[in-house]
Amino acid sequence: AQSVSQHNHHVILSEAASLELGCNYSYGGTVNLFWYVQYPGQHLQLLLKYFSGDPLVKGIKGFEAEFIKSKFSFNLRKPSVQWSDTAEYFCAVKYSGGTSYGKLTFGQGTILTVHP
Amino acid sequence: DTGVSQDPRHKITKRGQNVTFRCDPISEHNRLYWYRQTLGQGPEFLTYFQNEAQLEKSRLLSDRFSAERPKGSFSTLEIQRTEQGDSAMYLCASSARGLAGSTVEKNEQYFGPGTRLTVT
Numbered sequence: 001a002q003s004v005s006q007h008n009h010h011v012i013l014s015e016a017a018s019l020e021l022g023c024n025y026s027y028g029g030t031v032n033l034f035w036y037v038q039y040p041g042q043h044l045q046l047l048l049k050y051f052s053g054d055p056l057v058k059g060i061k062g063f064e065a066e067f068i069k070s071k072f073s074f075n076l077r078k079p080s081v082q083w084s085d086t087a088e089y090f091c092a093v094k095y096s097g098g099t100s101y102g103k104l105t106f107g108q109g110t111i112l113t114v115h116p
Numbered sequence: 117d118t119g120v121s122q123d124p125r126h127k128i129t130k131r132g133q134n135v136t137f138r139c140d141p142i143s144e145h146n147r148l149y150w151y152r153q154t155l156g157q158g159p160e161f162l163t164y165f166q167n168e169a170q171l172e173k174s175r176l177l178s179d180r181f182s183a184e185r186p187k188g189s190f191s192t193l194e195i196q197r198t199e200q201g202d203s204a205m206y207l208c209a210s211s212a213r214g215l216a217g218s219t220v221e222k223n224e225q226y227f228g229p230g231t232r233l234t235v236t
Binding site: 004006009034036042043044045046049090092101102103104105106107108109 | 147149151156157158159160161164166171172207209211224225226227228229230
């Protein structure tokens, strides 16, 4: 079955620390990859996406992610976090082909808490 | 606000009652998805509509669940004879028209705020 795994359930950092959140997905051919963020009390918002081309993609608010095909990974990074980055982060994969119709398979989510 | 909207935002019901949720997608989006999210988990796919046609349903969608999108615009999700295990956040997402004849679209899904269902 297609699955997405996020390595950390809860990450606690101080402001200005660097962030890396892990995401691995099960093999399933061609994939599109996404990171969504959910700030407290708000709905899911797209942070960044990868469809093809440069495996290093940049998103909003200084976030970036790197697609490593050989490792089936799409880790999220930010060099210096801010208190306002406190949120829950979800990795999601869209498997192409067959009858997938574009549905997203999500990881379990990682709660990021940034202390000022 | 031109985003995805959902109604109601919160619903508390007693076990055995029927509930219906509504989703209004972004107006030009022809693809609509329903997901369910339980505490500590990521959203799980329930069903997909392309225009008014329901093209895919998850095994999570038991016979008590039914979804419609009668005119290819808004969608409803009904749960009959609710159970405590149905308590969750129900999310709706929409995305834009893909390439003609393609089952794969490259546009991201925009999510609504969700309907939080509590079954007592």
